[in-house]
Amino acid sequence: MTESSVHTARWPAPYASGAVDATVTVPGSKSVTNRGLVLAALAAEPGWLRRPLRSRDTLLMADALRALGVRIEETVSSSSSATGDPGVASEAEGAGEAWRVIPYGLHGPATLDVGNAGTVMRFLPPVAALADGPVRFDGDPRSYERPLHGVIDALRVLGARIEDEGRGGLPLTVHGGGALDGGSVEIDASSSSQFISALLLSAPRFNQGVEVRHTGATLPSLPHIRMTVDMLRRVGAQVDEPETGGEPNVWRVSPSAVLGRDLTVEPDLSNAQPFLAAALVTGGRVTIPDWPEATTQPGDALRTIFTEMGGSCALTQQGLVFTGSGRVHGIDVDLGEVGELTPVIAAVAAVADSPSTLRGVAHLRLHETDRLAALTKEINELGGDVSETADGLRIRPRPLHGGVFHTYDDHRMATAGSVIGLTVEGIEIENVATTAKTLPDFPRMWTEMLGV
Template sequence: MTDTSPHSDLHTDLWPAPYASGAVDATVTVPGSKSVTNRGLVLAALAAEPGWLRRPLRSRDTLLMAEALRTLGVKIEETVNSSSSAAGGTGEAWRIIPAGLHGPATVDVGNAGTVMRFLPPVAALADGPVHFDGDARSHERPLHGVIDALRVLGARIDDDGRGALPMTVHGGGALDGGPVEIDASSSSQFVSALLLSAPRFNQGVEVRHVGAKLPSLPHIRMTVDMLRQVGAQVDEPETGGEPNVWRVSPSALLGRDLTVEPDLSNAQPFLAAALVTGGRVTVPDWPARTTQPGDALREIFTEMGGSCELTEAGLTFTGTGRIQGIDVDLSEVGELTPGIAAVAALADSPSTLRGVAHLRLHETDRLAALTKEINELGGDVTETEDGLLIRPRPLHGGVFHTYHDHRMATAGAIIGLAVEGVEIENVATTAKTLPDFPRMWTEMLGV
């Protein structure tokens, strides 16, 4: 795990988490989905014709992806239509104009899993070397699944045997593709990375997962759904295919006009606020059908004591003032774990969060970080082999460290609603996927 001492965070500014003196009653417009935005950028860059991405998320992760594609030769024009409203507050749109991918180039991945995993297959299609590097934590995050698979498929990669960054992909202008076995049990992004670029491989790809249970399956479903939207042919387990096997045929990709959904995982802290305060929060434009993992919040938070209604206006979530513990397998929706753990720490009965051992390899070791930070506020959290056991206890104020992890910061803010004196270290890390979170949070509370 990354050092979880307070001194591991270079940004020591403390943000007093607002305490909720009463029930929240607010409408919160959530910016676009990071997962959809970054997949949409990659697919548009690989298309045979220009395309549009409307209401994209502008955050650190998505701007890193856009800039990386620009360094490879893709043209991305940003426009704002002030007459249209959108999730995220503007009528912004990006026009993506594909071009011949080329090196030499250097890609800064920051600490974005989608950038460090989705772009090496793209770089293998470029003409020339592409060097990848990023934040210190990015060197610790697993990349072996993508590196090993690309080598099997015909790519040449220099990583000094680390299976991690930094590394250089020596693009040859094309990639053979074909069948490959990978262990994606540490990240479903290994599968998505190969599938996204596969239509451009000479033989397409057949990805066979051979490891333990695959986490975050909704994100692979999102990848498949978006591939089909741009004309790719995909055979997958969900539609009668062989279990743990995905096949993508070689083909040209269409340039599409894609509108990005609100990021439902980023809606989590706001829905949690309704649950914690016994209030009501409406998130506009919540889709009736989606592959986003955040849609599971409707069921999970309802089980923890709230209720929700989905209408044309969006999703309205209402709390009762009582929070119940939960026993839940979060293997498919692991990114929701920090927020659920924060709510569970305020519940009236114990909670068991299971199926999320892979979170030890995320932006930080989220299981260890949540355990340490909640316990230092007086909580009783125990790490298990694949999750957390949370026994609620009266909490007190204190510093909640984030370890450069956006979801740790929002988890601390949730606890701060019910516990006076909580201070979030480096709340600015939320800019990774949720720009301007402190303003959105205080406006929701009417502060």
């Protein structure tokens, strides 16, 4: 099959003839995996990352770090140690994949392919500033449209030399000097919390550490910043943050060594979303093993959101058991902290029994695609009634019909269309392969959940 045919292929989304009843094991968190890789690459000693997610975004991160001189050895481990770390699983038993990360001196020249991965394009320029030599960043066409100015401008203030020809985005070259002064910087992270996480992750290695002051009116996806702070503390960094009594909208990281750790990655709770949605829209039951009791992952909010939309859930020894009631209700909800959940929530809302308003997600216009415009267009072309607001979507359920659901190379669009396909016959997903960005086995997992 040619590359072009892969991207234009239509996948018949399976229709659920009855209530779903399945146990679905979800791979590791992309957010934890990529943060763990960066911290391990900056450490003063080797470390382990167990049960990492293998997907396009995480393999791009691993390959980019290898290009900078970091050794990452992929093995199958027979056991994993308990970590007790929030943001990583507290217990890990049995066999599983493990990555041994052996940091060496970061060096250029190097060329890094970021694909369309926000974590790679934003987390690695600060790392490259610590390398010895020039590091060029390039990626997919869509990556050129995604904002990077927050990271670029901040790094210049902190002492880095970056060539981007005034674009504020890709492609660009970071001229690493082997070290970075660091210090205080103001940044508007209204378009992406990753701007802040990017600076914090490398900050222990800056000569002066860093003080990051957010100046924007809004700050999306705060749980991801909490995840960054938590993981920094687990590798020995000292972090002052607003959440623990620090100054509002200010994060401080002191200079220090980064310790090598043995981390086990939690299941990706955001990738569990379409499977939980399947239970909700079919009135069925889905169990997700190893759902953590405490976590910084935004996906944990699904327990509250999907319960309000008509389901119920319980944490058991088997994992999170989510049960649909046979009815799906609309919701009025601010998703500003958990914006990545919006596409599937919109899909569920499109088949609900009452209207929904999804608020606080204007920043989704700058993600893998303009998700608000894409969701509006695709659901409406199936007969829906969705309109954009200044910061979200208004969804009025209508009877939907079959048709092609386009993904715009966006993995969460593909899963959203698949959820609609459970209750609407004749849905075809264009380029379901885009789910490989974070969930490579999605088509197989989806059909197995349905017993197909």
